[in-house]
Amino acid sequence: MEIKVVRKILEASIRVAEANRRILKERDIRSFNFIGSPGAGKTSLIVKIIEKLKKYYRIAVIEGDLATVRDAEVIAKTNVPVVQINTEGACHLDANLVGKALEELPLESIDILFIENVGNLVCPTAFDLGEDIKIGVLSVPEGDDKPEKYPVIVKASKGIVLNKIDMLPYFKFDKERFYSPIRKLAPDMPVFEVSCETGEGIDEFVDWIISKIRKEEAR
């Protein structure tokens, strides 16, 4: 017998993501989900912006990792609350895991939540966690062809960071090749060239984060 149905397979996790979103909205917490390959510098970037923002905002971090706690330890040094999620091999965070992590955080005293997704450029984009904004983190050593090869991250992100620009002199990196697919897919995409090593560009990126928080407040 043939049964015709149309059911969203991820409906359960979509509901959990919506519940997360509600929990965060009710407490006026703005959330940012950082997606990028292993080694793109997501943790260093989050540490840099925490240093700039923690005077003005109460920040917490959810740290997704395949198996280790190393990144969570780095974040913990900034003295903001951090919850580590080990995905035990899964290549992405999902809404369920994030929901559980939220239970571990002092939500009543948080303004901004940073979520560092598992190091992977593809899979995390398919899963809504309930966050406000996805940020794609790419880096110079990965090559100028990342946006062309992984257009999905460009489509999913509201902002893109090109990290490790202090390494531009050492790599054959054609900025035109990097930018042209982004401009084609998302002409208004903000792209931030930064170096967590020298601090270059971090202020512009932090200003953008703040503008996103303010914009939410204005609603």
Next chain:
Amino acid sequence: MHEFSLAESLLKVALEEAEKHGASRILRIRVRAGKLMGVVPELLDFAVKSLSEGTIAEGAVLELEEVEFKGHCRNCGAHFSVEDFWEVCPRCGSDEIDISGGNEFDLIGLEIEEGEIEDGNKGCKEDP
């Protein structure tokens, strides 16, 4: 490699639907996936095979239908379907196209064998 978690959700939904219809076996599972889901068909197939062992979906054939993106030309206003991100408008050749869709991941059909002890009243416990 997120196919295992996708397959897990897929099987859960398929088994629910099969139970609603009093199935004793699932023979075929039809799925529609948008390109943003980044599904590798062989991996999803493998994941469904592995995870369905010991359930009534064991041995079921997975039929995966890929949904293309929808394109809209900012230059001439044409609507068309898009296979990959770098296409140009088929009408005017402009590369200024907006791409949407791709988030679909839907169960669209099941082929089942009905159970022998089907009473026709499954899921209607309140029936007099």
